[in-house]
Amino acid sequence: MCGVKKILLPTIALAVLSRKAECFSLFNDASLLVTHPHLRNHQDSSLPSFQLSAASTDLEAESSSSSLVEPIMDNSYSKNPIKRVKHLIVNLKANDQQTIIHEESLKTTGGVWKTKFMGRPAYGVSAYLPEMTKNLTKLESQGLLTSDWPESVLNTLGHSSLIASNEASDSGRKVFLEAMSTKSILNQSLSGIEETVDGMKKHWQECAETGETTTFADDVSAITYKVIATAVFGPDGLTDGDMKQLRKWTDSIAKGLFAIPIDKPIIRNIPFFRRYPRAMKARSEMRELLLDKIAERKAAIAKNGADHEPVGMLDAFLLEGGLEGDKLVDFCVDNIILSIFAGYDTTASVSTNLILLLHDYATKEELEQIRSELEAFDMQSISANSAPANGVLECVPSLKSAFYESFRFRPVVGSTFRKTTGPIQLGNVAFPANTTVQWSHLHGNNSPTFFETRERACPLRFLSTNEPPPFIFGYGKHKCPGQFLAQIEMVLLMKAFLCNFDFSLIPDQDTNPTVPFNKPKSGLKLQLTTR
Numbered sequence: 001m002c003g004v005k006k007i008l009l010p011t012i013a014l015a016v017l018s019r020k021a022e023c024f025s026l027f028n029d030a031s032l033l034v035t036h037p038h039l040r041n042h043q044d045s046s047l048p049s050f051q052l053s054a055a056s057t058d059l060e061a062e063s064s065s066s067s068l069v070e071p072i073m074d075n076s077y078s079k080n081p082i083k084r085v086k087h088l089i090v091n092l093k094a095n096d097q098q099t100i101i102h103e104e105s106l107k108t109t110g111g112v113w114k115t116k117f118m119g120r121p122a123y124g125v126s127a128y129l130p131e132m133t134k135n136l137t138k139l140e141s142q143g144l145l146t147s148d149w150p151e152s153v154l155n156t157l158g159h160s161s162l163i164a165s166n167e168a169s170d171s172g173r174k175v176f177l178e179a180m181s182t183k184s185i186l187n188q189s190l191s192g193i194e195e196t197v198d199g200m201k202k203h204w205q206e207c208a209e210t211g212e213t214t215t216f217a218d219d220v221s222a223i224t225y226k227v228i229a230t231a232v233f234g235p236d237g238l239t240d241g242d243m244k245q246l247r248k249w250t251d252s253i254a255k256g257l258f259a260i261p262i263d264k265p266i267i268r269n270i271p272f273f274r275r276y277p278r279a280m281k282a283r284s285e286m287r288e289l290l291l292d293k294i295a296e297r298k299a300a301i302a303k304n305g306a307d308h309e310p311v312g313m314l315d316a317f318l319l320e321g322g323l324e325g326d327k328l329v330d331f332c333v334d335n336i337i338l339s340i341f342a343g344y345d346t347t348a349s350v351s352t353n354l355i356l357l358l359h360d361y362a363t364k365e366e367l368e369q370i371r372s373e374l375e376a377f378d379m380q381s382i383s384a385n386s387a388p389a390n391g392v393l394e395c396v397p398s399l400k401s402a403f404y405e406s407f408r409f410r411p412v413v414g415s416t417f418r419k420t421t422g423p424i425q426l427g428n429v430a431f432p433a434n435t436t437v438q439w440s441h442l443h444g445n446n447s448p449t450f451f452e453t454r455e456r457a458c459p460l461r462f463l464s465t466n467e468p469p470p471f472i473f474g475y476g477k478h479k480c481p482g483q484f485l486a487q488i489e490m491v492l493l494m495k496a497f498l499c500n501f502d503f504s505l506i507p508d509q510d511t512n513p514t515v516p517f518n519k520p521k522s523g524l525k526l527q528l529t530t531r
Contacts, residue, residue, distance in 0.1 A: 068430050072114065105126070231343070249282040297314050352519045379392070393491065399494055451467055
């Protein structure tokens with residue numbers, strides 16, 4: 001029997017991989033790690049710097065142009081299951097072919113190429129073309145593009161979450177956006193965020209005084225988790241035990257987000273297949289706690305009547321009259337899971353990657369420029385009505401540039417996905433109906449067309465340059481609703497850390513990126529000294 005298992009289980013695994021491998025590598029054509037410079041052995045490419053004027057991105061709903069061309073094919077996809085598994089391994093180490101494909105697509109088709117997504121035909125689109133993004137936004141508003149995420153993402157985050165919703169003006173989305181606006185955060189959450197950051201600042205001070213090392217990713221995760229949980233449930237909505245348990249479940253969900261969506265007893269205990277079943281179990285247990293919290297808040301609202309003042313996003317959801325019954329409950333559960341997941345891990349990963357970038361690439365002068373802007377910035381001086389429309393990072397342009405460059409150099413989100421509901425045209429390429437569109441950051445990150453020094457991080461790259469900044473928070477109606485909270489956290493975190501401490505990396509740690517958000521595998525262990 002043991003011999004049969006030794007043969008049977010690997011065979012099953014290979015068969016599944018041959019159908020589902022794209023999901024594990026983040027959709028086959030571009031792993032989060034494909035173009036990461038730390039993992040690449042760069043050789044000077046002879047690719048010419050194509051002029052973007054060679055490719056238009058005219059927006060049309062019908063493919064009537066006589067000048068349509070066939071986009072270049074990403075030939076890295078193979079029908080051979082062994083080659084597909086090998087492709088995963090190669091992608092995790094180095095793959096310059098993706099950059100070559102991107103460059104050729106800019107020259108011939110306006111930044112469009114053919115690829116595969118979950119075994120289906122798909123079209124890649126460069127996220128670094130502002131006009132392309134503008135046109136995609138228009139198409140989405142017209143209903144010609146809808147959300148298209150893999151099964152594992154939808155099942156773990158929820159089919160009623162905003163990531164799956166295709167209604168731009170539904171009541172839930174409106175409430176979500178209002179609750180996460182800069183105005184709402186400054187009015188309701190700023191003091192709590194500052195208190196949480198000050199608590200971590202004391203920890204960093206102790207580390208500086210005692211010589212104890214600190215793991216930056218863990219420190220920032222503790223801050224971002226408390227902040228987003230408080231924003232959702234209010235300052236007194238969770239016990240310490242609730243907070244600890246929710247974070248444990250969220251971590252399990254994150255690990256299963258891009259896992260192979262199979263939960264069968266025969267393979268459940270194989271390490272490669274464990275993540276999805278564990279993520280779904282965590283989601284189920286998390287849902288039970290959330291149902292209790294929903295019942296508590298409903299009771300409080302009923303008791304207070306018209307005098308009830310919302311204390312968090314959950315209250316705002318429940319007070320909105322657009323949803324009722326099971327639909328309201330499902331919306332609350334799924335969007336709380338989405339909010340906690342996205343507001344916790346993505347912000348922590350971006351912050352950690354930023355510190356790594358500053359350590360490895362910032363000059364002393366560049367770091368001091370960022371610090372001086374942060375020291376001069378006072379969050380209390382910004383009123384809810386005078387905050388910049390695009391977020392508080394506008395007030396600290398050097399930090400904003402470093403933030404953008406960190407995302408370019410090590411993106412926490414590689415791609416987003418849509419599906420066409422009818423035929424469209426972008427550039428000089430016709431897209432059939434029912435086709436997946438991959439809006440990709442990854443292919444442009446190392447583009448010699450866009451970035452002259454693509455292989456090196458330049459913290460102040462976007463202060464004075466014609467190079468296009470990445471669309472960090474997405475586009476259209478699915479643009480990140482938590483972007484303003486993330487910016488406030490980022491500024492307060494970096495001010496508390498950079499303006500008060502010098503830092504160095506502990507030697508011999510593994511800073512290679514890990515999925516799903518590319519933060520360093522070691523968590524970034526630092527030695528601190530007081531400035």
